[in-house]
Amino acid sequence: MARYRVFYAKRAGACFVPHIVMPTVFSRSAARAGVVFKLTEGFSPHAKISFGSELPVGVVALNEPADVWLEHLDDDLFERWKLAMPEGFSLQSYQELPEGTPSIGKSFPLSRCLIKSRADSNLLEEFLLRNEKIISCVKCEDDFFEVLFENTMSFGALIRLIISSDVVKGWYELCLVRKNLEGLPNGQ
Amino acid sequence: MNFPEFDNPYWPILAQVQRPSRYSGSEWRAASFKADSLSFCLAFPDVYEIGMSYYGFQILEPFLSSLGVNVDRVYCPWLDFEKILRTSSLPLISVESKTPIKDFDAVGFTLQHELGYTNILTILDLSGIPIRAEFRGDKDPIVIGGGAGALIPGPISPFFDMFCVGDGEAILPELCTILSETRGMPRAERLSLCYEITGVYVPSLGKKKIKRAILKQMPPVPESLIVPSVATVHDRAAVEVFRGCSRGCRFCQAGFITRPVRERSARDVIDGVLNLVRTTGWEEAGLLSLATCDFSGISEVMGELSSKLGADGVKLSLPSLRMDGFSVELAAELHSVKRGSLTFAPEAGTQRLRDVINKGISDDDIENTLSLAFSKGWNRIKLYFMMGLPTETTEDLAGIVTVSERALAIAREHKVGRPEINVSVAGFVPKAHTPFQWEAQNSITKLREKGRMVKGLNRSKKISLSYHEPEQTFLEGIFARGDEKLADAVEAAWLDGARFDNWSETFNLSRWLGAFEKCGIDPLEYTQARGFDEIFSWDFIDIGVTKDFLLSEMERAVVGKTTSDCRLLCERCGACDGSI
DSSP states (O other): OEEEEEEEEEOGGGGGSOGGGHHHHHHHHHHHHTOOBOBOOSSSOOBOEEEOSOOOTTOEEEEEEEEEEESOOOHHHHHHHHHTSOTTEEEEEEEEOOTTOOOHHHHOOEEEEEEEESSOHHHHHHHHHHOTTEEEEEEOGGGOEEEEEETTSOHHHHHHHHHHTTSSSSGGGEEEEEEEEEOOOTTO | OOOGGGGOTTHHHHTTSSOTHHHHOOOBOOOOOOTTSOEEEEEESSOHHHHTTOHHHHHHHHHHHHTTOEEEEEEOOOHHHHHHHHHHTOOOBOSSSOOBGGGSSEEEEEOOOGGGHHHHHHHHHHHTOOSSGGGOOTTSOEEEEESGGGGSOGGGGGGOSEEEOBOHHHHHHHHHHHHHHTTTSOHHHHHHHHTTSTTEEOGGGOOOOEEOBOOSSOOOOOSOOOBOSSOOSSOSEEEEOEESOSSOOTTOHHHHHTOSOEEOOHHHHHHHHHHHHHHHOOSEEEEESSOGGGOTTHHHHHHHHHHHHHHTTOEEEOSOOOSSHHHHHHHHHOTTSOTTEEEEEEESSSHHHHHHTTOOOOHHHHHHHHHHHHHTTOOEEEEEEEESOTTOOHHHHHHHHHHHHHHHHHHHHTTOSSOEEEEEEEEOOOOTTSTTTTSOOOOHHHHHHHHHHHHHHOOOTTEEEEEOOHHHHHHHHHHHTOOTTHHHHHHHHHHTTOOOTTSTTTOOHHHHHHHHHHTTOOTHHHHSOOOTTOOOTTTTEEOSSOHHHHHHHHHHHHTTOOOOOTTTSOOOOSSOOSOO
16 A cells, blocks of 8 residues: 555536545545555545635636545556546646645645636736735736735635725636646755 | 547537536447337436436336337436537436437336426427327337336326227237337327226327226336436435335225235345345345235345345445334344435324324334334334314424434434434325325415424424425425316426426426416316216326225225235225235
8 A cells, every 4th residue: 555646637517526525536436446545444435635725606716636545556557547537627636645744734835726707807906015915916917916925815715804904896706727836946 | 630529519518507417328238239129219208317216217218128129318408508518408318328209119107206297398309209199100119108107197197199908018019019110101090909908008099998007917027127327316225125015004096006916035035125226336236015024925135135245345225114023123133224214204293183084003012113213223214294184283393303302312212323213294185096086285375384383383493393395295285186177287287397306406386386377287187186976187007906995995094994014904995816
């Protein structure tokens, strides 16, 4: 048995599959591909998987990490697993983790996201620039803002703050993407 | 940066509704869409997580695909999504290919429950398809109804172009060929050609004798199933072990309209389950039928599957158990079954009434089954009963509590720690095509009185007894033996906002009473006792079992005479001519 870190994306309809069922999505697709999970102990054993910080529904995810404990994984099996994922989910890459590797939460304490308002882009920019929880905010093409923040504040909490500050009327006025989770810069 | 998701006009809508995963697809399915093929949308008149538990679509989707048909599905939008679709003027689209429903060649509804009728109109209307068949043009999809409700089509016949009566696999090959070859032809001509097929009823062309289409042999087990990415009510890989039922419980419509029994071989079931678990990745497999413990190959299947699936950590489940020792032993063999809860359906509180309904369970069976269940380690038992059954007395109702108390006493005799007896009592609805189709249905007031009486007799805190509120039962009873006159009321109630009537949170009886009044319909006409000389609106449909047999069963019921399982003794019900 070994621990692997798999990176995956959620696009299109998969963005509306809630985070809580992600372990089932992974374990079923793995079973279809012949990838064998280590099971947890206890009364109701299930596949041992650990995900990053929760992603709210409606958020496009480009490169999310998941730690999986498997009997074995190689390039062939990984390709089979990719083909067995449901529509909208795609596996991007994997790496075997040496023992003692910190958890996803400890390895990636930062989120890098793209946020765009379908309403007033200036209001959104103003909000993001003055929010002290946001480490950096850069305007990108197509009126997206790339923001970096610590995962002590969840992405969902940030969105709720944007809404409650009347920057937008609701989730439907936002385009949300999590580009990736990140570690702290070297030396920190 | 390219994010086509955000250009999708449905994206901001999904961000505003409850459980957007109901509409977003993202399933696992080995599908391919073929250009220029006939396109068929399977429609389920309830929400996604209920509809995905319906095994019929899991059978029909690969079956239609094997005929070269492009298949997709649609489920009824919940109230919030319907509201937004209406204000945005976006059409309802299918789950997988996101095709507007009105662009399909055919839309096939499954009619599982009378209280889903208004949802049919919602799906049609949101799709831009005229809800009444008479107003549809040549370019509108052919709207088809199948399933149990197709055998009592009256209340919804104006909304359908045709009904498929019987096994879909027996009708669809010919039907799809005709629909495919007649594309572009006038609608009336196409329907007329379809009306020649055994099992097809076209309301606009008038009634004629419709013989239920029966598949003589079970079709092959599907190679794969659609796997949802979200939780559904029944979340497992399932194989149908047989169709039909030989027990002859007199209240059970499903048993009579699916006769005769047709079984799969044990080998096919075993190989089917193992293959499906492999191709779907499901953690649980189920064996489906009306009475799985009656399957002749059950011991062989359970023996082989329990060990093979157990080795891979896959659970095997049985959806229903007969109240006999054999069933409990089977359940006990399922090592993976948590010794938590077992469910049984005695249905009636006394032997006398169980004989009236031909349930085939004796007091000894109940006693022995419960004893075995507790001795095997179960501590929670759920018991289902009905109230309002024909010839029922207060003694029979009190018997429900007696059986429940006896269950608790048996648990204590076995020194079960913290036993729980959960009892659910539902109102009886006389159904068409059953021996009780002539019986009166208890009124709302009567059912509520009976429910309160039974609940009041329960003194034990270890017995949790609940009864169904009778308003939904009342409405179900009207449509269960309804006719064409009711269609106007269905439309009127729908226009008044009736939706998801089988959900207690959205059901509103006053809407329906208002609709009946507006249409000049007395709903009590449908729930009262019916004359033996009455020609029912469903009599033109020949289910196989004869009306004479149903009448003779009713006569036997009244005197408490039982009829044996037809696998043991043929009573010539008419369903089987010996060729099956």
